[in-house]
Amino acid sequence: MRYKFLPSFARRKGRITNAQKKYLLHLDKFLIHSCQDIQTAAAKFEHISLEIGFGNGEDFFKFTQSQPQTLFIAAEVYDAGIGNLLGKIIESNSQNILIFNKDIRELLDDSHPITFHEIFIICPDPWPKDRHHKRRLLQNNFFDMLNKRMTAESRLFISTDWDNYADDISGSLKSKNHNFDSRLISSIPSRDLSKFQKRAVTEGRRLHFFEVQKIR
Numbered sequence: 367m368r369y370k371f372l373p374s375f376a377r378r379k380g381r382i383t384n385a386q387k388k389y390l391l392h393l394d395k396f397l398i399h400s401c402q403d404i405q406t407a408a409a410k411f412e413h414i415s416l417e418i419g420f421g422n423g424e425d426f427f428k429f430t431q432s433q434p435q436t437l438f439i440a441a442e443v444y445d446a447g448i449g450n451l452l453g454k455i456i457e458s459n460s461q462n463i464l465i466f467n468k469d470i471r472e473l474l475d476d477s478h479p480i481t482f483h484e485i486f487i488i489c490p491d492p493w494p495k496d497r498h499h500k501r502r503l504l505q506n507n508f509f510d511m512l513n514k515r516m517t518a519e520s521r522l523f524i525s526t527d528w529d530n531y532a533d534d535i536s537g538s539l540k541s542k543n544h545n546f547d548s549r550l551i552s553s554i555p556s557r558d559l560s561k562f563q564k565r566a567v568t569e570g571r572r573l574h575f576f577e578v579q580k581i582r
């Protein structure tokens with residue numbers, strides 16, 4: 367199969383539990399396919415936020431429940447994680463989360479001019495080997511895509527636990543092409559650590575956090 371983008375994720379064949387399989391049967395009710403779908407769903411919300419690569423969705427779900435006036439678009443390609451998040455949405459009858467289950471670049475490439483109030487990218491796949499760095503999601507062309515989805519009021523929050531990924535991100539954010547203003551912060555406001563962040567801390571890696579906005 368030919369991909370439009372070099373995959374930034376490894377297709378995980380990890381075990382899916384019976385409960386996750388059961389919840390995945392309901393995926394269609396929570397799925398968006400385009401930015402137009404987001405626009406339609408957003409009518410009754412104050413803001414729209416985007417979470418890219420929510421993993422198992424545990425910390426993300428908790429965060430969404432503190433902001434019922436925000437519509438969260440949750441992007442992940444990993445079926446077990448999607449099943450896990452769906453379980454939480456369904457069991458709590460949560461009304462403010464919709465899911466995009468493909469490469470997020472397919473959605474951001476859409477020509478519809480929707481923008482996001484906040485965008486979160488927490489522990490993007492690090493691709494630690496030098497020869498795999500080209501697979502890293504956070505590169506100049508991806509920042510171009512994000513830039514088009516932000517206004518001067520938008521905020522982009524990024525966290526990585528890989529020092530050389532943080533250096534590359536910092537370099538890209540400073541590129542004049544993007545018109546970004548970024549600063550290092552000590553945590554993402556109001557959010558618990560994610561599964562991968564907790565693992566990084568346990569394994570002795572330092573967490574890096576960026577808050578990014580567009581220069582007016």
Ligand SMILES: C[S@@+](CC[C@H](N)C(=O)[O-])C[C@H]1O[C@@H](n2cnc3c(N)ncnc32)[C@H](O)[C@@H]1O
Nearest residue numbers: 374375419420421442469470488489560561562
């Ligand atoms: C290292 S995990 C981190 C998960 C979670 N944010 C956490 O911190 O626990 C990165 C996740 O991003 C997802 N991902 C990577 N590239 C993606 C893409 N292009 N579109 C959507 N999800 C992506 C992967 O499937 C993976 O689950």
